[in-house]
Amino acid sequence: MTRKIVLTGDRPTGSLHLGHLVGSLESRVALQFSSDQYVMVADVQALTDYFENPQKVMNNMLEVVADYIAVGIEPELTTIFIQSQIPALAELTAYYMNLTSISRLERNPTVKAEIAQKSFGESIPAGFLCYPISQTADITAFRADLVPVGEDQLPMIELSNEIVRKFNRIYNTDCLKESKAHLSNVKRLVGIDGKAKASKSLNNAIFLNDLPQVIHDKVYSMFTDPDHIRVSDPGKVEGNVVFTYLDAFYKEKDEIASLKKKYAQGGLGDVVLKSLLNDILQKKIKPIREKRETLSKKNLLEICFEGTKKARDIAQTTLQEVKEAMKISFFKE
Ligand code: TRP
Numbered sequence: 001m002t003r004k005i006v007l008t009g010d011r012p013t014g015s016l017h018l019g020h021l022v023g024s025l026e027s028r029v030a031l032q033f034s035s036d037q038y039v040m041v042a043d044v045q046a047l048t049d050y051f052e053n054p055q056k057v058m059n060n061m062l063e064v065v066a067d068y069i070a071v072g073i074e075p076e077l078t079t080i081f082i083q084s085q086i087p088a089l090a091e092l093t094a095y096y097m098n099l100t101s102i103s104r105l106e107r108n109p110t111v112k113a114e115i116a117q118k119s120f121g122e123s124i125p126a127g128f129l130c131y132p133i134s135q136t137a138d139i140t141a142f143r144a145d146l147v148p149v150g151e152d153q154l155p156m157i158e159l160s161n162e163i164v165r166k167f168n169r170i171y172n173t174d175c176l177k178e179s180k181a182h183l184s185n186v187k188r189l190v191g192i193d194g195k196a197k198a199s200k201s202l203n204n205a206i207f208l209n210d211l212p213q214v215i216h217d218k219v220y221s222m223f224t225d226p227d228h229i230r231v232s233d234p235g236k237v238e239g240n241v242v243f244t245y246l247d248a249f250y251k252e253k254d255e256i257a258s259l260k261k262k263y264a265q266g267g268l269g270d271v272v273l274k275s276l277l278n279d280i281l282q283k284k285i286k287p288i289r290e291k292r293e294t295l296s297k298k299n300l301l302e303i304c305f306e307g308t309k310k311a312r313d314i315a316q317t318t319l320q321e322v323k324e325a326m327k328i329s330f331f332k333e
Contacts, residue, residue: 069291
């Protein structure tokens with residue numbers, strides 16, 4: 001069996017959180033042993049939001065790489081690289097731009113939701129609207145088979161595959177390869193407010209670098225059931241964030257089932273549940289925090305430098321083949 005190629009990435013717009021951990025980071029840790037894995041810090045994509053504040057993107061870049069290493073992604077097994085340092089990705093983006101339409105991008109459900117959230121009004125930056133095209137460049141440059149992502153990224157992979165098919169058809173080639181999303185069991189982790197998915201920008205997430213007291217306070221502020229006033233009242237399990245997190249992070253499934261039953265009947269207080277969840281999350285995040293503390297900036301930069309060097313060669317090779325397929329490879333080296 002040939003080894004699968006895995007590619008994924010994160011926008012360095014803040015530290016990573018528990019949603020990333022269960023949605024994608026844990027899959028990456030597992031996949032790195034059986035595949036050729038590339039993990040990208042998507043700073044170019046982050047700039048589509050934060051073009052006015054590149055310093056913020058820059059500062060978060062090393063935070064994200066620290067998160068990777070802290071959760072167990074190993075630079076010896078996984079190539080970690082920086083998107084902006086791979087010129088071939090920008091070139092591929094330029095060629096793929098012609099293979100989709102503005103209306104197709106505007107209909108992308110993830111892009112649509114983000115646009116609504118950001119209130120760009122009439123002036124949506126072109127770069128923002130086009131970031132799914134640049135993401136297609138990321139995926140295809142490495143000929144990824146699998147892309148471990150959360151559910152919100154499915155429309156990106158669909159678009160990427162559409163562009164791949166169109167490219168291969170128009171230029172009569174099999175140069176590009178379609179990819180598949182690799183979803184974890186927890187596809188989307190709700191925010192602690194219960195309103196939307198856990199997100200950096202909504203600040204409703206528990207971050208991998210949160211201190212114990214912060215984790216505690218966030219757990220105790222979680223949305224439960226507003227009608228569950230007295231311990232003896234029957235409570236709602238559905239939409240109760242504490243149960244959602246127990247489902248995602250607590251291995252004792254039978255115990256969760258019996259807690260849910262008891263809560264629904266009445267007689268189980270929120271504080272008991274929150275204290276259980278707090279213990280579980282503290283245990284989960286402690287080794288991540290400890291590993292993080294051993295990493296130096298110099299270490300992290302070195303990891304990025306080595307990974308980027310390797311990634312640059314691979315993307316360049318794909319770009320060369322793309323240009324040959326398009327018959328625009330004029331001055332072949
Ligand atoms: N869009 C992803 C996110 O929001 C980041 C990303 C950029 C990505 N390029 C990618 C993910 C390629 C998977 C594959 O976090």
